[in-house]
Amino acid sequence: MAFQKGLIQSENAYNQLTEVSSLFAKTVKGEFLSTWQWWFGVALFIVPWIVWFLLRKKDSTGRLLLAGFITILLSLSVDLVALSLGLWSYPMVIIPFAPFLFLPYHFSLAPVAVMFALQIKPKMNNLIKGIIFSSIAAFGGMNFFNAIDFYNPKNWSTLYDFLIFLTFYYTAYWVTRIESFKSLDK
Template sequence: MDKEKIADLIDENYYKIEELLDQKMQIWSDYVVFSGLWWLGVMLSIVPWILWILLRNKQSTDRILYAGFLTTILALTLDVLGDQYGFWHYRFNVIPLIPTYFPWDVTLMPVGVMFLIQIKPAVSPFLKALVFALLTSYAAEPFIHWLGIYQPTKWHHTYSVPIQFGIYLLAHYFSRRQKFQELA
């Protein structure tokens, strides 16, 4: 197939996606924004950060935020991949054109990890990772599914356990890094 035909196929696909995104925006603006589940999402996006700011270990803010940002990047990336491959999708998004659930990826996951890192720092990171993985996979995911926000299609909560376990361990590892060069 020549370059022009490939470009036409890609453009045609793009226009179909753009049309569907316009439809998604219309549904969101007509039915989702300002609904109870939308307000819940807004609160879940803001309140945990306020709690973290108030309750964080102030001497470790930078180190813990470093782990939180890593968690956010991993959560967003994996959530977008899962959505794009059709493993799950979200309803009642706070931000309509982001295919992930913003409160989960940008607030609940990173803030949860950051609190766990700073609470009882001498406890085994493997134990904390297990607790985090089990709570997120068997309590949080089923709860947001029950609310109707999260719809797994080709995914079972058990599949999330090793992923959540790994995310926590990686964040813990990064929270312990100290090899930063002084800026001149």
Template sequence: MTYQEGLNQIDKATEKITDANQLTTDMVMNVFLFTWQWWVALAMMVIPWVIWLILRDRKSSARIFSAGLLLMVLSEILDAIGVSYGKWAYPVKVIPVATVSFSFRLSLLPVFAMLLLQFKPRFNPFIKAIFFGASGAYVGLPLLAMMDLYKKIDWSLTYSFLILTSIYLLAHWYSRRNSFEEISENNGDNH
């Protein structure tokens, strides 16, 4: 295959992605919008962030939020890869984008992780990570599947458990970096 043929193939693939997004938009707007599943997904996008705003420790919220952002970015990248390769899908969506589920990866998971990071910060992070991974993989995903918000296609929940556990440990490690303390100390000196 020549370079130009490769570009032509990419054009065809882009057209298929555009068609998939249009089909997803049509289904959300004409079938799923305002169903109870849609409302649950919307609540999963909004309520965790409201809880975070209420319960967050203002002294450490920037540090913990940074770790939450890291978790969001990593989980969204891995999620996009999994959806792209047909390992799982998100049938009912609040925002009609074929490959993204904002409610789970960009709200529920990071807020849950940030709350775990904030509360009992000296508690064993491995136990917290296992709790986070098990809750997400063996409780959260099956509940989402029962509500048609998640569909496992060619995937094991144990893989999700291992990934979620690892991502939590990375977020924990990141949230404990000394650079956060240095920034905090420097800001304290200026006031």
């Protein structure tokens, strides 16, 4: 009996989520679509990839893309947990199909920033490089997005963002150091 009750409650929650998504879609269409902020958010989705494609270290493209993919997975995972717990929110909605996530951050800004950080000065001490990257991302980037209302940290400390970015950077760095890549046809 409890299972059936749970299914009913789950379906009710799903219906409420659908209503919330519809409200976000109306908000994007009616309020955000004509603003510079929305177009800036769209540009944040596209421009970093174009710049990366033009400036990437071409002989390391595969390793960098793997690091970027890991960063996407990590950032989405952290965000889903934090959003579920109400630790922060994204007031500016770019894509109404995923209204709770700031997709330009997950699919463009975070992975491209990590990939650039990895390829710039590859012989530099990675402890220092990770700290510099995380400081710029957390104290510069996240505070900037808070200032333009793309991100609402609520009571979340920027120091925690720093630690998250440090984790992203070092995980991606570790992935780029894997030596066991071999061709599948060998």
